[in-house]
Amino acid sequence: xxxxxxxRTVAPAASDTALKINHKKRKVDPTYYWMIVPVLVxxxxxxxxxxxxxxxxxxxxxxxxxDWKMVGLRNFQNIFSDPEILASYxxxxxxxxxxxxxxxxxxxxxxxxxxxxxxxxxxxxxxxxIPMVLSGLIIAYVxxxxxxxxLPGIAEALGIAPLATSILxxxxxxxxxxxxxxVWQAAPGATIIYLAGLQSISEDxxxxxSLDGAGPWRQLRSISLPLIAGYVVINxxxxxxxxxxxxxxxxxxxxxxxxxxxxxxxxxIFSGFSGGDYSYQMAxxxxxxxxxxxxxLLQLQILRRREVSL
Amino acid sequence: MTPTMTTASKVTxxxxxxxxxxxxxxxxxxxxxxxNREGYKINxxxxxxxxxxxxTILVPLYFTISMALKSPEQAASxxxxxxxxxxxxxxxxxAFELTNYPxxxxxxxxxxxxxxxxxxxxxSMVAYAIVRNWDKKFFRxxxxxxxxxxxxxxxxxxxxxIKQTAMFGLDNPLGVAFIHIVGGISFxxxxxxxxLRSIPVELEEAARLDGASTWQTFRKVIFPLLAPMSATVGxxxxxxxxxxxxxxxxxxxxxxxxxxxxxxxxxxxxFNTNYSLAFASYLMALxxxxxxxxxxxxxxxxxxxxxxxx
Numbered sequence: 001x002x003x004x005x006x007x008r009t010v011a012p013a014a015s016d017t018a019l020k021i022n023h024k025k026r027k028v029d030p031t032y033y034w035m036i037v038p039v040l041v042x043x044x045x046x047x048x049x050x051x052x053x054x055x056x057x058x059x060x061x062x063x064x065x066x067d068w069k070m071v072g073l074r075n076f077q078n079i080f081s082d083p084e085i086l087a088s089y090x091x092x093x094x095x096x097x098x099x100x101x102x103x104x105x106x107x108x109x110x111x112x113x114x115x116x117x118x119x120x121x122x123x124x125x126x127x128x129x130i131p132m133v134l135s136g137l138i139i140a141y142v143x144x145x146x147x148x149x150x151l152p153g154i155a156e157a158l159g160i161a162p163l164a165t166s167i168l169x170x171x172x173x174x175x176x177x178x179x180x181x182x183v184w185q186a187a188p189g190a191t192i193i194y195l196a197g198l199q200s201i202s203e204d205x206x207x208x209x210s211l212d213g214a215g216p217w218r219q220l221r222s223i224s225l226p227l228i229a230g231y232v233v234i235n236x237x238x239x240x241x242x243x244x245x246x247x248x249x250x251x252x253x254x255x256x257x258x259x260x261x262x263x264x265x266x267x268x269i270f271s272g273f274s275g276g277d278y279s280y281q282m283a284x285x286x287x288x289x290x291x292x293x294x295x296x297l298l299q300l301q302i303l304r305r306r307e308v309s310l
Numbered sequence: 311m312t313p314t315m316t317t318a319s320k321v322t323x324x325x326x327x328x329x330x331x332x333x334x335x336x337x338x339x340x341x342x343x344x345x346n347r348e349g350y351k352i353n354x355x356x357x358x359x360x361x362x363x364x365x366t367i368l369v370p371l372y373f374t375i376s377m378a379l380k381s382p383e384q385a386a387s388x389x390x391x392x393x394x395x396x397x398x399x400x401x402x403x404x405a406f407e408l409t410n411y412p413x414x415x416x417x418x419x420x421x422x423x424x425x426x427x428x429x430x431x432x433x434s435m436v437a438y439a440i441v442r443n444w445d446k447k448f449f450r451x452x453x454x455x456x457x458x459x460x461x462x463x464x465x466x467x468x469x470x471x472i473k474q475t476a477m478f479g480l481d482n483p484l485g486v487a488f489i490h491i492v493g494g495i496s497f498x499x500x501x502x503x504x505x506l507r508s509i510p511v512e513l514e515e516a517a518r519l520d521g522a523s524t525w526q527t528f529r530k531v532i533f534p535l536l537a538p539m540s541a542t543v544g545x546x547x548x549x550x551x552x553x554x555x556x557x558x559x560x561x562x563x564x565x566x567x568x569x570x571x572x573x574x575x576x577x578x579x580x581f582n583t584n585y586s587l588a589f590a591s592y593l594m595a596l597x598x599x600x601x602x603x604x605x606x607x608x609x610x611x612x613x614x615x616x617x618x619x620x
Binding site for chain 2: 026028029031032033035036039040042043045046047048049050051053054057113114116117118119120122124125126127128129130131132133134135136137138139141142143145146149150153154157184189192193195196241244245247248251252265266269270272273278281282285286288289292293296
């Protein structure tokens with residue numbers, strides 16, 4: 001039964017040369033092509049082709065309708081001297097970094113708490129994971145009311161003057177409200193990844209450590225944290241990429257305001273659809289793509305190094 | 311020992327570990343109370359800390375419910391935390407009509423059902439074809455092609471995609487479901503591929519010997535074996551498509567076909583002050599996933615956990 005054995009080879013490098021003759025001979029059942037080719041075609045039509053078309057139009061002056069002509073790199077040059085776009089990049093990266101750090105700190109603390117020896121474990125976990133199933137947009141609408149009406153009301157009653165106006169209308173601090181709602185929404189997902197990591201650590205390790213006289217703090221520092229470091233990397237990579245594209249929480253909380261203080265790159269790009277600067281925002285999208293690609297590749301590099309050292 | 315003792319109780323008297331729990335007295339109960347049902351000593355400090363912190367989740371939910379039941383006058387006064395003086399259940403009926411809830415619900419449900427079924431069918435078939443033909447260049451390249459799309463952020467393709475879906479007459483819920491399926495292929499196939507590699511090939515060899523075709527083997531042997539991972543993929547696809555705001559908002563041209571999150575924009579007008587109606591509507595939009603979560607919490611949690619480990 002050499003043929004099925006070669007079919008099984010999922011790790012290619014090791015057995016590739018030895019079985020090469022078999023591979024050449026083995027004919028692929030057409031059913032496999034039927035399984036994958038339609039999806040490939042759909043994938044190309046709805047993902048690759050739009051990206052290519054968009055890339056092409058970034059070199060034109062197309063407004064989204066009517067005539068257009070090639071303008072070379074002019075869109076790209078303009079973007080680098082457009083203060084509003086540069087500000088949106090600054091805000092997006094600032095927000096993504098802050099959100100990544102806060103989400104991971106909160107999620108890690110929460111995972112350690114939920115993994116400890118608590119009463120009502122299922123019930124408490126059940127409460128903390130509710131945000132995962134709720135629409136981010138609607139939750140942000142609820143918080144919008146809390147931030148702009150309830151919180152100032154309470155602050156006024158308590159006599160705390162600086163908080164008596166809505167934080168969402170504060171140019172300097174509106175981002176904090178966006179971070180708060182993002183953390184509320186995203187922490188459970190990250191917590192689950194950390195919980196999975198914590199549960200993969202055998203109870204024996206802790207037992208051995210406590211026999212050696214290690215207290216809870218020492219166990220946390222010397223066992224739990226080092227052993228889930230890999231999960232921190234995964235959470236950081238997944239989270240950061242997501243927060244760079246943040247959209248609906250901002251739409252529901254500030255709409256990019258006050259002014260353009262909390263406008264993300266994604267919001268700028270989407271405005272190209274109705275704003276008549278289609279090709280300009282496509283150029284913006286291409287720049288955004290290149291930046292995120294570089295970041296993803298750097299992160300992959302870190303992830304790979306991490307796995308080797310683990 | 312009295313002579314009236316039965317044989318059974320003699321045995322238990324000699325071997326105390328056979329005693330029922332009811333007969334344990336004196337020093338033992340202290341132990342059983344400390345080492346309880348959970349099998350460990352409970353950390354009450356952590357339990358109370360987590361219970362208090364869970365208010366960050368519960369308070370916004372309480373707030374939503376209490377606001378939804380208030381009269382417009384009561385909703386507009388105070389901080390909003392007070393429980394409604396007389397519950398206005400008719401808020402729900404009004405919001406139901408104002409947002410045309412049945413239409414929005416059906417549209418959202420339609421997108422979700424197609425997205426979940428499509429995601430399961432497409433990504434499991436792609437994963438199966440790739441894993442079983444890893445020795446063929448075509449399938450390896452397809453794998454790389456699908457994965458590389460994970461580096462392309464959504465804002466990069468959205469503008470051309472809107473034009474393209476309109477061109478194909480897909481500026482409707484069906485188009486949204488399509489994009490959800492295509493957009494999830496990379497990640498979902500990755501999950502299925504990881505899972506498929508752990509399924510021994512001997513299981514299908516038996517089916518093959520009985521004369522089953524590739525399609526029959528997939529349908530009758532492999533797909534049922536994938537069930538745990540299908541649950542994970544299905545849960546992610548369900549939450550992702552049900553709660554999505556961006557795609558329906560951008561893609562669906564006919565307002566009558568809009569989804570539950572998008573129709574909430576109705577209450578975001580500058581001059582809208584009927585907060586109780588808005589919150590009744592938010593609550594009705596949040597309710598479906600919340601109810602599903604309440605009833606299938608254990609199942610959802612284990613499914614999401616599985617995704618986290620892979």
